[in-house]
Amino acid sequence: MSMPVSNLPARTAPVRSMRRQKVWGHLLSAVTLLLAFIMFFPILWMAITSFKTEQMAIQFPPRIFFTPTLENWRTALVGSPFLEFMWNTVIITFFSIVLALLLGLPTAYAMAFYPTKRTDSTLLWMMGTRMLPPAGVIVPLYVIFLQLKLLDTHLGLILLYAAASFPLVVWMLRSFMLEVPYEIIEAARLDGANLWQEFSKVILPLLIPGLAATSLLAIIFTWNEFFLAVNLTSRDASPLSVYVSTFKAAQGNLFIAKMCAAATAAVIPVLIAGWLSQRQLVTGLTMGAIK
Amino acid sequence: MAASAAQVQKTTPRKERGQYRKFLSAPGILFLVILTQVPFVAAIYYSFTNWNLLRPDSRGLLPTDDLFRNFGRILTNQDFYTVLLNTVILTVSIVVITFLLGLGFALLLNRPFPGRSLARTLLISPFLVMPVAAAVLWKNVLLDPSFGISAYILSLFGVKNLYLIEEFPMASVIAVVSWQWIPFVMLILLAGLQSLPDSTIEAARIDGASGFSMFTSIILPHLRRFIEIALLLETIFILNEFGIIFVLTTGGPGIQTTNLPYQIFLEAFSRQNVGRASAYGLFAIVLANILVTIFLRVIRNQNRSEVAA
Numbered sequence: 001m002s003m004p005v006s007n008l009p010a011r012t013a014p015v016r017s018m019r020r021q022k023v024w025g026h027l028l029s030a031v032t033l034l035l036a037f038i039m040f041f042p043i044l045w046m047a048i049t050s051f052k053t054e055q056m057a058i059q060f061p062p063r064i065f066f067t068p069t070l071e072n073w074r075t076a077l078v079g080s081p082f083l084e085f086m087w088n089t090v091i092i093t094f095f096s097i098v099l100a101l102l103l104g105l106p107t108a109y110a111m112a113f114y115p116t117k118r119t120d121s122t123l124l125w126m127m128g129t130r131m132l133p134p135a136g137v138i139v140p141l142y143v144i145f146l147q148l149k150l151l152d153t154h155l156g157l158i159l160l161y162a163a164a165s166f167p168l169v170v171w172m173l174r175s176f177m178l179e180v181p182y183e184i185i186e187a188a189r190l191d192g193a194n195l196w197q198e199f200s201k202v203i204l205p206l207l208i209p210g211l212a213a214t215s216l217l218a219i220i221f222t223w224n225e226f227f228l229a230v231n232l233t234s235r236d237a238s239p240l241s242v243y244v245s246t247f248k249a250a251q252g253n254l255f256i257a258k259m260c261a262a263a264t265a266a267v268i269p270v271l272i273a274g275w276l277s278q279r280q281l282v283t284g285l286t287m288g289a290i291k
Numbered sequence: 292m293a294a295s296a297a298q299v300q301k302t303t304p305r306k307e308r309g310q311y312r313k314f315l316s317a318p319g320i321l322f323l324v325i326l327t328q329v330p331f332v333a334a335i336y337y338s339f340t341n342w343n344l345l346r347p348d349s350r351g352l353l354p355t356d357d358l359f360r361n362f363g364r365i366l367t368n369q370d371f372y373t374v375l376l377n378t379v380i381l382t383v384s385i386v387v388i389t390f391l392l393g394l395g396f397a398l399l400l401n402r403p404f405p406g407r408s409l410a411r412t413l414l415i416s417p418f419l420v421m422p423v424a425a426a427v428l429w430k431n432v433l434l435d436p437s438f439g440i441s442a443y444i445l446s447l448f449g450v451k452n453l454y455l456i457e458e459f460p461m462a463s464v465i466a467v468v469s470w471q472w473i474p475f476v477m478l479i480l481l482a483g484l485q486s487l488p489d490s491t492i493e494a495a496r497i498d499g500a501s502g503f504s505m506f507t508s509i510i511l512p513h514l515r516r517f518i519e520i521a522l523l524l525e526t527i528f529i530l531n532e533f534g535i536i537f538v539l540t541t542g543g544p545g546i547q548t549t550n551l552p553y554q555i556f557l558e559a560f561s562r563q564n565v566g567r568a569s570a571y572g573l574f575a576i577v578l579a580n581i582l583v584t585i586f587l588r589v590i591r592n593q594n595r596s597e598v599a600a
Contacts, residue, residue, distance in 0.1 A: 029404035035396070039473070040413035043420060045440065046428050058438045061446070063578040105321035114313035122320065124587050129327045131527045131583045135552035136576035139559045139568045163326035166319060195312070200553035224421040226534040227552065231560065241534070245423040248538040249428065256431060274419035275412055282482045285475060287589050289520050290482050 043267070050261035052078075057257040076261035086266075087242035091154050092239055093222045096161035097215055103162070105167035109199065111170065112177035113185075123174075126167035127287045134227050143231055152233045160228055171288045172217070172280075176210030177203065187240040216277035219286035223270050238267045319549035337569035338362070339508070344563035353566075361570035370546060370554075378550040381465060382529050386522055388469045393476025393521070397565070399483040400477070411481075429467045429538035430456060460540045460548045467535050476521045483517030516589070523586040527579060551575050 049057050051068035076082055111119050141160070150156035154199070180203055188202045226241040233242060244266050247259045274281065282290055337356055339545055342350045353360050365371050400411055434441045436454040456463045487510065495509050533552045536542055541550035542557065542586070549557070555575065561566035 008364065025402075025404065028399065028402070029406065032396075032399040032404070033406050033410050035399070036410035036413040039470070042417050042425075042428060042433055042470070043416055046432065049432060058435075060438045062438065062440060071403035103322050106315035110313050110316035114315075116313055122316075124591070126320075126323065128580075128583045129323060131524075131579060131586070132327065132331075133531050133552065133575040133579045134581070135531060135533070135555045136572035137327075137330035137334050138555060139565050139572060140330040140337060142559065143337070143380075143565065144330065144333065157447050163323055166323050170319065171365060220419060226421075226423050226537075227531070230537070231556070240542060241421055241423050244427060245534065245538055247427045248541075257428065259431060263421075263427055267424050269422050270419050271416060271423065274415060278412070278415065281415070282478050286479060286520055286524060290479060290517065 020025075043271075046260045046267075047264050049257055050264050052257050054255050054257050057255070057260070071258040072261040073265075076258045079267060080258075080262065082240075082243065082262050082265070085238060085240045088154065088237055088240075089223060089239040091239070092157045092161060093219055095154070096158045096222055097165060097218045099158060100165035100169045100218060101215070104166055104173055105199075107166075108170045108173035108177055109203070111237060112174045117207035123171065126170060130164065130167045130287065131258070138227070142231060150232075152235065152237045154237050156232055157229060157237060157239070159223045160232075161225065165222060168218060168221070168284060168287065169214055172214040173207065173210060173284075174197075175288055176207055176214075180206050188195060213277050213280040214284075216273045219273045220270050220277075223273075278291050300445070303405055334569045334572050334576070337565050338573055340569075342565040344565060361566045364567065365570055365574070372552045373546055374549050374551060377461070377546070377548060378530065380461065381468070381532065381548075381550055382526055384465045385469050385472060385498055386526055388465070389472045389476045389525065390518070390522060392473045396473065396477040397480035398485055400481055408563060414477060415474045417471050418478075420471065420540055422471060422534040425471055426467060426535040429463075429470075430539050434463065456539060457544075460544060462549050464539055467539060468529065468532055471535075472525055472529065475525060478522040479517050480514060483514045486529045487513050519589050520586075523582060523589065527582050527586065530575070530582070531572050551578070 047122060048064075050072055051070070052063070052066055052072070053069055056063055056066055111123065145151045145156050150159075155168050184206075185198060185202055188198050193201065223239075225239075226245065229242050230245065233239070244263055247263070277284070337354055338361055341353050341360070352358070396414055400414070420428075430541060433439050434455050436442055436452050441455055442453075445451070458478075466538060491509060491513075492505065495505055500508065530550075531552055532550060533556065536548055536550060536553050538554075540548040542553045546554075551571070552575065555568050555571045558564050558571055562568075
């Protein structure tokens with residue numbers, strides 16, 4: 001970590017000014033932590049509410065101290081269709097990322113090691129496709145899915161989400177591959193390694209951290225997707241986001257506290273994925289524009 | 292086949308081998324072309340039809356003298372301009388709010404202090420929350436008029452039973468979306484601040500730059516490209532905002548909070564109007580394309596200036 005810049009002139013300044021700066025520093029740190037807590041508070045409040053009884057959840061003024069109950073979690077997870085939707089999300093997320101990786105690894109390999117004149121513009125085009133409004137093509141997608149019998153199927157969403165993750169996967173994996181020292185690859189080739197050996201024995205092992213980071217980022221975007229899911233599924237293949245959106249009005253036996261339990265459970269996997277991939281988050285979010 | 296390729300490799304230079312290996316990118320690119328371009332071409336076609344899902348016989352193209360009927364209907368409908376204005380208000384307000392607060396947080400985080408990584412982790416969390424879950428949380432728990440946190444805070448000022456979402460629908464949408472996107476701007480600007488060499492700041496300090504002039508003459512110019520990237524990307528994504536509106540206000544009351552994607556959703560799935568919804572979709576695509584082009588140009592210029600430097 002670098003030297004705190006703000007303290008530099010203090011070294012030559014009189015002691016009193018140094019002390020004043022220290023007090024300022026502590027104050028600023030406290031303010032930062034307080035603001036960070038305020039930003040996080042809604043999520044914390046959701047989690048807290050999920051451990052209250054229904055009566056307590058709607059008490060006014062809101063209670064902070066109480067005896068927690070796990071009853072809501074049991075009802076929300078087991079006594080509702082939550083797990084069915086969760087299963088859909090897991091299946092769709094998992095296979096869409098596997099597909100994006102299977103297609104993305106060879107693409108990234110070719111673009112990293114055998115670039116052509118068009119590689120740069122292809123990369124930019126890919127980046128562009130990711131930013132196109134899904135709303136612009138939702139109607140044709142619906143019609144095409146209707147004709148191909150892909151409406152309300154896992155496969156339909158897997159294909160679309162794989163296409164959405166693909167540019168991200170290629171962009172990230174290509175930049176990770178460019179960091180593999182070329183001498184290692186050259187040495188493997190001199191030893192007679194074929195394409196598959198070169199890829200599986202030399203590049204892949206070095207790529208594991210990059211693959212993990214890329215997958216985590218893809219999980220974040222896929223897990224939370226709502227627009228395509230709500231328009232192209234009705235029940236059987238609907239992911240969690242569609243289920244959670246039905247809480248906009250009070251649902252069946254789900255009330256405030258149970259709603260909070262279900263929403264917390266839906267949010268936790270991505271929170272963890274995001275916390276784990278903090279360092280790659282910026283690169284992934286800006287499609288490699290910022291490293 | 293693999294074996295023969297390996298034999299060739301030993302004797303031929305890198306470039307010649309690449310003649311075959313560069314095609315490894317073909318399956319992936321083909322996949323992406325099919326999944327993104329086919330629906331796009333279909334959208335153009337449908338926008339010239341009168342197709343309504345409720346009337347399956349209406350699938351054909353519009354008569355040639357009235358080919359642009361869908362576009363004409365949209366452009367002569369007052370709702371279109373309301374929706375467009377809503378989209379602009381929503382996007383601009385969110386971009387301004389998230390920029391100011393995101394920059395503030397980035398500056399606060401750009402100094403070492405105990406608990407910094409905790410603060411950072413807490414601050415990025417709203418961005419990770421599933422947008423529909425965030426909307427459900429704000430609507431049913433935090434902003435509830437009788438037991439929500441907002442009710443508690445308002446009661447301290449003597450205000451009772453004020454349902455903020457009903458009273459200020461647009462502001463509520465803006466607030467919730469901003470809450471989610473402040474971390475996005477913060478992360479990118481923080482990356483920008485951290486890429487500013489300490490020596491530059493020190494040199495400016497020795498030259499007598501004070502806090503504010505340091506900020507305007509050194510930090511802001513350095514941050515320019517990061518600000519451009521953050522705000523353009525944010526704009527592109529926020530133009531697509533749907534889930535939060537769907538849960539929080541369902542575009543209402545009336546069409547007060549209906550943006551372009553929500554309008555397309557309504558045309559397509561309540562009115563079942565394939566032709567009109569496709570035409571609406573093309574407006575959204577054109578709008579996004581303009582912004583994406585600007586974005587790509589910004590990035591390309593940056594890469595060029597980086598090479599130059």
